[in-house]
Amino acid sequence: MTASENGSENAPTGLLIIGASQSGVQLAISLRALGFEEPITLLGEENHRPYQRPALSKEWLQGEVGNESLIFRSAEYWDEHNVTIVKDQRIVRVEKNPDGSGVAVAASGAEFPFKRLALTVGARARKMAVDGADLAGVVYLRNADDALALKAMVGDATDVVVVGGGFIGLEAASSLKKMGKNVVLLEHGSRLVGRAVGEETAEFFLDAHRARGLDLRLQARIARFTGSDGAVTGVELEDGTVLPAQIVLVGIGVIPNTELAEQMGLAVDNGIVVDSHALASDGTTVAVGDCANMPNPVPGSPAGERIRLESVNNAIEHAKVAAYSLMGRREDYAGIPWFWSNQADLKLQIAGLSMGFDETVVRRDDERGKFSVLYYRDGQVIAADCVDAPLDFMAVKNALTKGQNIPAAAVRDAAPDVQLKTLAVQRDAQDVPA
Ligand SMILES: Cc1cc2nc3c(=O)[nH]c(=O)nc-3n(C[C@H](O)[C@H](O)[C@H](O)COP(=O)(O)OP(=O)(O)OC[C@H]3O[C@@H](n4cnc5c(N)ncnc54)[C@H](O)[C@@H]3O)c2cc1C
Structure with a gap:
């Protein structure tokens, strides 16, 4: 097998991204948007063009959408952006130098030298x-x-x-x-x-x-x-x-794919341990998405609290943080983590992270089929689960983004048709409507 036949490259790529899915794709896209000029190799073990997973349990399974609608970007897009897609190569070993460069070796024997490395290896089914x-x-x-x-x-x-x-x-x-x-x-x-x-x-x-x-x-x-x-x-x-x-x-449930990180000697603890800029413990490799254990990104969350998130929104936002790091900039995670799940006709949207909550308020409007639970920690709203209640979801997401609270007592007293956004107050002036 020649180097081009097995996808391996002789000259080092500027960035090797191992894992060609939601996080890896976003990382490549964000880097190009930020002006990263070196060649990028987006490599995955699956024998498919990079695709989106959420519909696999929903619209695609039901036959409502076809295969093509799951594909992230066209071959032309990747060509135009100087991103080489490598399919069907499972990396089993990485040799890395202190400057961040190294070589990744696939099970096929193919070698992929790189100047910088990103691990977007996700998780596998338990x-x-x-x-x-x-x-x-x-x-x-x-x-x-x-x-x-x-x-x-x-x-x-x-x-x-x-x-x-x-x-x-x-x-x-x-x-x-x-x-x-x-x-x-x-x-x-x-x-x-x-x-x-x-x-x-x-x-x-x-x-x-x-x-x-x-x-x-x-x-x-x-x-x-x-x-x-x-x-x-x-x-x-x-x-x-x-x-x-x-x-x-x-x-x-899933198990994060940490074997490569372990083999590389990176810190691992329910995922690849990264700092708030998506940098792994060697200070040069970035790890992003389902595979990464990161500091809780919600502003105001307790110092030292860590989390591993499994969501599309996190894969995207975390990849953006990593792209900045690879450009030599240090930017914080933007926005509030959110998640969705569609089950039958029920559309769940979750804003924020409910870990550590000590109080909940349920808001229910059976007539209109809406149901929301707001989660509080020390009196401050930190998350909401909203079923067919997109306005509640947006209100909590916006309040968290703006550093506001939606006090529990006000939510409890409000009639179901009162919009939550009208109850939002600045955190430092809890009795003054925002
Ligand atoms: C059926 C399903 C439905 C979902 N629905 C939702 C939803 O409704 N909303 C939502 O927010 N999220 C949903 N998710 C979760 C979401 O898809 C994941 O959070 C997201 O895909 C994570 O992206 P990732 O790139 O970090 O990891 P992954 O998507 O897991 O991708 C990692 C890639 O790396 C590859 N890889 C791993 N190890 C190696 C190696 N050694 N060499 C080469 N390649 C390797 C893997 O094969 C994989 O392709 C769903 C997931 C599934 C499976």
């Missing part, structure tokens, strides 16, 4: 450790190959068991139900979306999905996946119940 987990028909949903495999099976399946009541599980279960499948969702914990939302929101989603006919079972204890001729036939629970399934879709 695997289920249970008898029968290797049977055909037991699938995950992290990447395009997973999604293509799932879609290829869906036509012949009547019964699907989804394991995991997080965002991916709920989105996929809703999609599969809409596609006419008998879907049972099994959650090990005592409530849904355990990690990402508070109790009120979890309860709301449980009721809302059940009201829409989804068979959701909490505290489900899976004994094993049953099979015949190597293919899954069902899920057996510890109480002896057997749920028929031709597809078992497992969505039990």
Whole structure:
């Protein structure tokens, strides 16, 4: 195999970005916008052009959008911007010099010398450790190959068991139900979306999905996946119940891809540890997106608090911070982290980060189908989960951006049709409307 056939390069690229997805793509785009002139190589292990993941559990799975709509940028765009796309190369080792340059070595043996390095390696699906987990028909949903495999099976399946009541599980279960499948969702914990939302929101989603006919079972204890001729036939629970399934879709969270960082000797702790400018512990490599553990980017959050976020918005904003760092500038994370999840007809938007909250206020307008939970820490609003309530979402996001509060007492007293933005006050003048 020649160097050009396996994608490897002899001359060092200006920046090698390992991981060609949301963060890597944004990093390349932001660097070009900032005037970075050196060649960029955007390299990934997947054998697809860089694509967006969110629709894989939603519109794409349901057949509402096609493959092409997931692709980030055209081949012409990358050519015009002097970004070389390398597919199907898994980097297994990086040798790095103190000045930031080095060489990345792929499993194929191809070598990719670089002047600077970015790790945008994301996360992978956590695997289920249970008898029968290797049977055909037991699938995950992290990447395009997973999604293509799932879609290829869906036509012949009547019964699907989804394991995991997080965002991916709920989105996929809703999609599969809409596609006419008998879907049972099994959650090990005592409530849904355990990690990402508070109790009120979890309860709301449980009721809302059940009201829409989804068979959701909490505290489900899976004994094993049953099979015949190597293919899954069902899920057996510890109480002896057997749920028929031709597809078992497992969505039990992700594990950040930190192996390369560990091999390079970078600090790792639930992700690649970076400073507020996306720089890893060697001071030259940037690490961005789902793979990175960073200081909480919300202004005013406690010193030393760290977080690893798994969202499109974070991948984009974090990549912008890293692009500045690679240009020799030190800029803070702009904006407030936010997230969305579409499940059946329910559109959840989350503004801010609810970690460390000590008070919640629920705002509910059943007539108009709106539901919001505002999270407070020490009297200050820090986040909101908003279902079909985009004005509440925008009000909290704007208040956080502007350093304002929306006092809990005012929200509690307000009628459901009062707009939250009219209750916002400057933090240092809590009784003066902003
Ligand atoms: C089904 C699904 C639905 C989602 N829905 C939403 C949503 O509604 N809203 C939202 O905000 N977020 C959503 N997300 C999350 C969002 O897609 C991720 O947060 C985002 O993709 C993170 O981007 P990233 O580039 O940091 O990591 P990733 O997207 O994980 O990309 C990392 C890339 O690096 C590659 N890679 C890893 N190691 C190597 C290596 N050694 N060599 C070469 N390549 C390597 C991987 O193959 C991968 O292509 C969803 C995710 C999934 C899977």
